[in-house]
Each structure stands twice: as structure tokens, then as C-alpha cells.
Amino acid sequence: MSDMAVRARVFFVSFVMAMALLVPVQAAHADTKVAIVNVQTILMNSLAAKDIQRQIEAYQKSSQAEFSKKEAELQAVGKALDDKRKDISTEQFDTEKLAFDKKVMEARRAVQERKQAFAEATAKASGVLQKEILKIVEGLSKEKDFDLVLTGQGIVWSEPSLDITADVMKKLDASLSAVKLDVKGVK
Numbered sequence: 001m002s003d004m005a006v007r008a009r010v011f012f013v014s015f016v017m018a019m020a021l022l023v024p025v026q027a028a029h030a031d032t033k034v035a036i037v038n039v040q041t042i043l044m045n046s047l048a049a050k051d052i053q054r055q056i057e058a059y060q061k062s063s064q065a066e067f068s069k070k071e072a073e074l075q076a077v078g079k080a081l082d083d084k085r086k087d088i089s090t091e092q093f094d095t096e097k098l099a100f101d102k103k104v105m106e107a108r109r110a111v112q113e114r115k116q117a118f119a120e121a122t123a124k125a126s127g128v129l130q131k132e133i134l135k136i137v138e139g140l141s142k143e144k145d146f147d148l149v150l151t152g153q154g155i156v157w158s159e160p161s162l163d164i165t166a167d168v169m170k171k172l173d174a175s176l177s178a179v180k181l182d183v184k185g186v187k
Contacts, residue, residue, distance in 0.1 A: 033145055037137055038152035038165040043129070046169055047177040052125045055181035063114060070107055077103070114183075121183040128179050136171045140164055 043049050081100055085093050137149050144164075152165070 032147045034162060035141070035144070035146045035149045035164045036152050036155060036158050036162045037133075037149055037168050038163070039130075039133060040151075040153060041165055042133055042169050042172060043126075046129070047173045048129050048132070048179050051178040052122075052129065052181060055125075056122060059118060059181065059183065063118070067111060074100075074104055074107060117183050121181050125179045125181050129176070132172060132176045133168060136168050136175070137164075140167060140171070 077100060081093070081096055088096075140146070141149055149164070152163070
């Protein structure tokens, strides 16, 4: 027997043995009921997600307006200080400059605190939404006897009947149509 024939025979036997090992595994899991939910779609299109997004946009718009106003005020104070620099003593300028720098630092700190509070509020609102999605998926799993629910992310193709996204969205919209974006600790 040639070397090539031996390799072919070994490959064939190995292949047959591997297939024989897979058959019991497939049979054992043949009754597994699987469902798929596209969480990304729900996080973008549900009523609660849209409500959170609306609040985020409104908060960002009002914050930007406030920040721009404060920035303009500080620029005017800084310009006025620069303009009167030649008319006042060095000590008085240094004192006023120190007070101005303090206002600038306070404004920066306020912006950072506001961003932090906003990030925490956004994460909390998203957590409420995700917790409700999980609760609904668990309920549907028990109701329809699913053994496994996968997210749609990373799945290239599946039988459309496995997708429960619309069911989850419908139940989510009925149970949670809005989530308050509660930004605390902001002046």
C-alpha cells in the first residue's frame, strides 16, 4: 500500500469515528428549544429606549446652552481683566487674576460633576431597561419552554421562527414605556 493510500484510509477512518461520536451529542440536544432575541434592536426601538434617548438629547442640549453661556461670561470677565491690566497695580491684577482662575476651575469642576452625574443617570436608566428585558425574556422562556435564548449579535443566520425580538418588544412596550433619566447632584 502506498503512503498516500495509508493516509487516505487513516483520514477516512478518523472521519467516520468523529461522525460516530457526534451523533449521540446531536441526539442528546435534539430536543433543546432555542430562541434568539436581538437586544440591540430593542435598545434602539422600544418605547422606553426612545424615551431615554429623548431625555438624553434634551439634557445634552440644555447643558450645552448652559456651558456656552458660562463660557461666554468667563471669556468676558477674562477680557475685561486683560483690558484693565495696564490701569491697575500688579498686586491688584494678581488678586483679580487669582479670583478669575478660581472661577474657571469651579466652572470646570461643575462641568465634570455634571458629566459624571449624567453618565451615572444614563447607566442607571439603561440598567432599568436591560433588567426589564431580561425579566421578559425569562418569562417568555418559561412560557414557551425555551432551554436557551441567545442574543442576535454574532449570529450570521437562523431560522426566522427562532427570533422572539418582536414578542419581547411588544411586552416591553406594554410594561415599560418610559424610564426617568434622573440626573442627581447637579446645580
